[in-house]
Amino acid sequence: MAHPQRAEPGPGQESVWDYPRPPRLEPVAERLRVAFAGQLIADSRAGWRVLETSHPPAYYIPPQDIRLDALRPAPGGSWCEWKGRAAYWTLELDGRIAPNAAWSYPDPVPAFRAIAGCLAFYAGRVDACWVGEERVRPQPGDFYGGWVTDRVVGPFKGAPETRGW
Structure with missing residues (x-):
C-alpha cells in the first residue's frame, strides 16, 4: 500500500512524516495535563514525547506527577518492536471507570529507559489532555495513543484504512 500524501507543515508546525523510524524520545519543556472525572489527575513539566513516522507524538508523564491512587493495573499488555512490553492501566475515580486509559513501559529497551514507569494517556479515554495551553485531540483509531x-x-496512522502504512 502506498503512503498517503504528506501535508506540508506551516510555520511552527511539524510533519509526522518527518519523524524517524525507529522512533526518537525527547524531553518536553511544556506543561502536560490530563483531566478525568472533573479532576486533574496528571500535571507535569517533566514529560517526554515519542516521535515516530506517521504518528502524532505520544506523551509520557512521570509517576510522581500523576494521581496514582486513581489508577489500577489492567489485564493484558502489548509489544512494541521499539520500546518493549507495554502494561495498561484503568482509571477509576468518583464512580467513573475508564478501562485501559493509560499505558506504560515498566522495563523498556535501553534507548527508552527514561520513560520506564512513566504513563501515557489515551486522549479519547479521559476528559481532556493539554500540551501547554492547547487541548489535544486523540489520534484516529482505538489502538495508538498519540x-x-x-x-x-x-x-x-490509526484509522482502519491506515493499517498498511
Whole structure:
C-alpha cells in the first residue's frame, strides 16, 4: 500500500512524516495535563514525547506527577518492536471507570529507559489532555495513543484504512 500524501507543515508546525523510524524520545519543556472525572489527575513539566513516522507524538508523564491512587493495573499488555512490553492501566475515580486509559513501559529497551514507569494517556479515554495551553485531540483509531495538536500535520496512522502504512 502506498503512503498517503504528506501535508506540508506551516510555520511552527511539524510533519509526522518527518519523524524517524525507529522512533526518537525527547524531553518536553511544556506543561502536560490530563483531566478525568472533573479532576486533574496528571500535571507535569517533566514529560517526554515519542516521535515516530506517521504518528502524532505520544506523551509520557512521570509517576510522581500523576494521581496514582486513581489508577489500577489492567489485564493484558502489548509489544512494541521499539520500546518493549507495554502494561495498561484503568482509571477509576468518583464512580467513573475508564478501562485501559493509560499505558506504560515498566522495563523498556535501553534507548527508552527514561520513560520506564512513566504513563501515557489515551486522549479519547479521559476528559481532556493539554500540551501547554492547547487541548489535544486523540489520534484516529482505538489502538495508538498519540496526541494531535495544531503543531503537527499528517495524515496520521490509526484509522482502519491506515493499517498498511
